[in-house]
Amino acid sequence: MLSRTADNLYWLSRYVERADCLARILDVSQRLAYTPVTYGGSTNEWGSAVLTAGVSDLFTERYGPLEEAKEEQVVSFLAFEAENPSSIRNCFEVARTNARSVRTALTSEMWEVINTAWIELRNFPNRALTRDELSRFLAFVKETSLRFDGATFRTMLRNDAYWFSRCGAQLERSDNTARILDVKYHVLLPEKEHVGGPLDYFQWASILRSVSALTAFHWVYRDSVKPWLVADLLILNRQMPRSLAACYDNLARNLDDIASAYGRQGPSQRLARSMLARLTNRNIEDIFQTGLHEFISGFISDNNKLGAEIKEQYLT
Amino acid sequence: MRVRIRHEITQRFAPGSRNLSVTVRLTPRPHEGQFIQRWTLDLNSDGRLHPLEDAFGNLCHAFSVDGPTDHVTVVAEGEVETFDTTGIVRGTVEPFPPALYLRETSLAHPTEAVITFADSVKDASPDPLSRLHALMVHLHETVAEIEPTPTIMPMSAHDALVAKASCPGGLAHLFTAAARHLGSPARHISGYLAEDDEGTARHWAEAYVPEIGWVAFDPGRNLCTTENYVRLAVGLDAFGVAPMRSTGFECRESVCAQDGRVPTRAVQSQSQGQN
């Protein structure tokens, strides 16, 4: 297939996934911001939302230091602002532009999800939303990504178009999970406060919520929320669809599918497999011992490197 | 005169560029006023030069560069024997009848100002050749010649007229636009001017005179071309004679055109526009 088509499919999925993650970040920040400080709420929740979204430079340029970030500013910046290339609105815009350029490579179901979302986006006013409106908006975003994933899964042929699309989604997803961990890693470190205090509980719970894993946690560990278990779930647990290991499980498989269809392996297959091996062979104690923060920043940079390899090998 | 020429062009690209396509128009053809003794083209990259002839009979070469690279350099070098023909150009390859050279182009567009300018010599003489000479003199008196601005395309006919100063390429645009308006087919010429102490790349014009043929006018120097001129390419305007066309963002040239009978001097550098 055309490299540009593959590139469009890959970015289409990445942007839909990114919109979804942003919606979750906003959701959780809102919740945490309303939680009294004594229960783990913090004063700069909104600042860390911007940090997690990876757009802090642009934000400070526009609104000043992160520590003073206000709710309205952050919501509008992450959700709607045209000047923020990664705002939810822009994610949907770019997704649709990509979808239009590859109409013929999409199923009509996938196109309709994207096109409908783009049309519906106009129904949300271009001013500050009420809390009610905002939660309806966030629900709409999350629903769109679910519908898109569903349409992709149910209607696309299992060929290179599908695999490139999935690679985009998985790469974006692992990046987002890693970013959440990167911003919040300090609350997972055992020495921070006495273990299991109410303050930490809300922080840990919020991390789990931001990847929709609070319920899953209890099913998997049948234990109360503990920081190393949260880290284990998000990094190493393959049952958890947003964990780094699960993402790489899929990435390595999709890249191998591409390689076997084309009859040729390349650097992206090798890198994905070596990252998967690293996530498989480690345990969480190990990671804490060598430094959680170092591990996560290393992962984010390797994840970017994989994106660059895929681009170099297939998309240009 | 035997003119020794060295013409080096470098076009820059974004670092890491790949699969570049380049066309060069850097090989002069002989005519009654010039004989090509030897001529070579050299590339800085591995690539095969594919010779081709453009619409106006110019010898071109197309080539591809795999990259990654951030520049492409071509060097043309050779010797040309020239003869004084009092500006009359005969024995050229002519794929088109003169009428084609009445076409308008964006660089040689007859704006109102250009038309007024041209009309002022309309009644200078009933004879086309004298009228063209009058046009050259009038142009020479109205618009001063200045050095070409590096890396920029020559001015349009209109801009040259309004600015009252232009590089030779802009003067040629104004001359061709005005001559065409007066009903004389006219065209844009690129080539080299060998002078006593320095040589340069240069643009001038040719106009068609019934019964005589093509006559070359250099309005910047107010004369018809002499044996110091080497004719490289012909086109409707400066775009048509561009020595290198590609998709890079900057083009630098260094040209040396000297009387081959005197010992070689240091290469003189200048930059000239294109793209």
Add this chain to the structure above:
Amino acid sequence: MRQAFDEMSSTNGHVRPAYETLKQWLSTVPQDVLDHRRKEAEYIFRRIGITFAVYGEQNAQERLIPFDIVPRILTKDEWGRLSKGLEQRVKALNMYIRDVYSKREVLKAGVVPEDLVYKNPAFRPEMNGQRVPHDLYVHIAGIDIVRTDPDTFYVLEDNARTPSGVSYMLENREIMLRLFPELFSMHKVAPVENYADDLLATLRSLSPHGGHEPNVVILTPGIYNSAYYEHSFLADKLGVDLVEGRDLFVKDGIVFMRTTEGPKRVDVIYRRLDDDFLDPLAFRPDSVLGVPGLMSAYQAGNVTLTNAVGTGVADDKAVYSYMPEIIRFYLGEEPLLPNVPTWRCREADHLKYVLEHLPELVVKEVHGSGGYGMLVGPAADKAQIEKFREKLIADPGNFIAQPTLALSTCPTLVEQGIAPRHVDLRPFILSGSDKVRIVPGGLTRVAMKEGSLVVNSSQGGGTKDTWVLDA
């Protein structure tokens, strides 16, 4: 202006045979049902995204072309005459273009004035002496036809560059089949859906070299082009790649496309990109839509461009006025389809006549399209006419004039019910190395406003399904 010929009711109200069944059916279906079906059609169009962009409109970036659910009907005989005339016309166009870029006999014989070729911006010096595969230039032509009475079809305009609208022809039929299956059961309508197959066969036949299966692609300027929907629609129907300039590159005179499996050779490019933008090394240097080096590959004979470069030299309105002579010159035949009588304002006596009769005439720019830059005399007020007169006097060579034709009308669903509206017809003619293919019908465009003669979609015109009856 005399009363227009109505294709259903003629001029005297007698229903013409081809429309009898339709008329009867229309009289039995209540208006609200028709309205409902029309809305349904609109809904389907919007959902599948058949939209077009209108230049100069900021907000209405993607608009629907109004679709009229009442079909336009041609008989087998009418179509037979039309298709013969179209084939003749396109044959002459091809021979003319070939001549203009080689021996120029038509100029030497004085049939067409030199300056119409040499000073024509659409003439491409680069094509001079250039052999194109199979000597064909216009592989896909759209010839605009108007009708004034039962027997007279005029050619209004030749489109020899990148005629668009064929996706509407195909989608209109699909929608009609979905909405009105009962109507089709009452008529024998010749199918059009084989157009995609015909187009692919035509494109393949044009490959510059025999042997292996040619790789055909469609080259689009991109999603912001007003006809992008059509480009992607055709790529889908043909099962070929829809490429943009940046997907292609030229290496040593061969065109390749970038794929996920590495470079792949391209043999035939159905390009929906104007000449000017095709190759920044040969034409506009600022074009980012084209493919650097494409012309050198084309000149080396390693790739076919459809349509060929420089076909515009045959389809402006000044050349149009010479088409009858051009047909006689190359084919030694009388034109089967007449031209609309045309005054060339470049000629002094014609100009004089035109200036004296402006309120009766339609005056058009030689290089204009889309219904812009024209004067419809009978519909214009005094001030508009005087303003146009100045433009005309300033640059007469830029205009032609034609009588205001009483274009035929067809029954059309409007707010007040079924009413006659003016129509034209654009059939699509495919010329391959093996044969000429024309699917029966074409795109009928309809002026939705009462009395309006402007059918262009950019000015509020709509479309209809066009039926050629098979018996």
